Amino acid sequence: MSNGALQVARTGLDAQNTKMRVIANNLANVNTTGFKRDRANFETLAYQQQIAAGARADAQNVYATGLSVGTGVKVAGTMRIDTQGSLQATGNALDMAIEGAGYFQVQLPDGTNAYTRAGNFNLTAEGQIVTPEGLPLVPNIAVPEGVTNITIGTDGTVSATLAGQAEPSELGTIELASFINPAGLKSLGGNLLAETVSSGAPVVGVAGAEGRGMLRQGSLEGSNVNIVEELVDMIETQRAYEVNSKMIQATDEMLQYANQQMG
Template sequence: MPSSALHIARTGLEAQDQRMRVIANNLANVGTTGYKRDRANFATLAYQDTRVAGQQSSNETTYATGLNLGTGVGIQSTTRIETQGELATTGNALDMALDGDGYFQVQMPGGQLGYTRAGNFTRSAEGQLVTSQGYALQPAISIPEGATSISVAADGTVSAALPGQTEAATLGQITIAAFANPAGLKAVGDNFLTETGASGAAQIGVAGQGGRGNLRQGMLESSNVNVVEELVDMIEAQRAYEINSKMIAAVDEMLRNANQTL
């Protein structure tokens, strides 16, 4: 029994350490554009059934309750919380934020599509809208040389004033990707997510339609990390870690007493 208690306490230490990693990552990304906080989900490990409820206790009776001994706890999964972050005005015409659900599409190296909430785009040497890493926004939007007064409508239509033209010319339309299960997207770093079997296939459509958010030009979405909430979770995890440490110390003392007595 004491050695089993040591193992259970060890699983508690490992689970709380992993939870602290999740919290630390949230706090580290409090200033990351479009970042969505993660939450650690716990699950009990397998139980040891010493006696099963309903098992025969005598020829005429059965046990009303069982004897099930747990073996500890583990991190079952992490859930990305998809709540909207605050929209901050930047005044940069190429900064965009999604006010609602959906993701920008980006062409990543190797031809894979990446999805992001970070709309801090810039213009490449060829005039194409790209991320800070140089990945092209999809569908591709090219801004001709000399274009001024770049405008992005709420539905993603991009237009600009071109030299020699009296009316603004339409340069293209930014479409938005939606997913049946956004929490199933895989985070790959650099603010990018990729499609998985759990997320379902990307459903491409116009901003503001089919539940997709509207585009806001000259704004960026802040992270949805609440620092106070994360600090409370950190204190809770720290206390749980301390309790499991004390359990190990208590079991160690029990073992020492048993050895001295025997």
């Protein structure tokens, strides 16, 4: 039984260490545009059932509760918390924030689409709207040379005043993608997410329609990490790690005592 206690405490150390890594990543990305914090979810490992509840204790009685011994804990998974981050005004015409649900679509080098909440876009020399890494926005919107006063409506309509014209011309419309289970999207790094079987297929459409959020030009969505909450979680995780470490130490001392008494 003492050896079993060592194993249980070890699973606790592993689980708390994983949770601490999740917290560390959240804090590291406190200033990352469009970042969504992760939460570690725990679950128990299988129980060893020594006496089943309801089993016969004798000819006339049954056990009311039984005897089951747990074997530890594990991190079942991490869940992305998709709450809205605060909007920060930048004044940059190509900075966009999504107020509500939805994701920008960008094209990866292999031709597939990825999804992001980070709306800090730039223009290439050819007038293509791209991410800081050069990934083009989908659908592709070409901005002609010499345009002034680029305007992006809350519905994603992109307009600009062309050289020699007094009235603005419409260049295209930025569409957003939404998912039935956005928490099921796979994190790729670089502020990018990928579709999975769990997330479901993207539903693409105009911003502000069918539950999708609206676009805010000249703003960026900040990280939704709350430093105070993360620090509280960090202290709690540290204490839980210390307790599991003390459990290993206490169990080891019990084994030493037992060996001395048997010797």
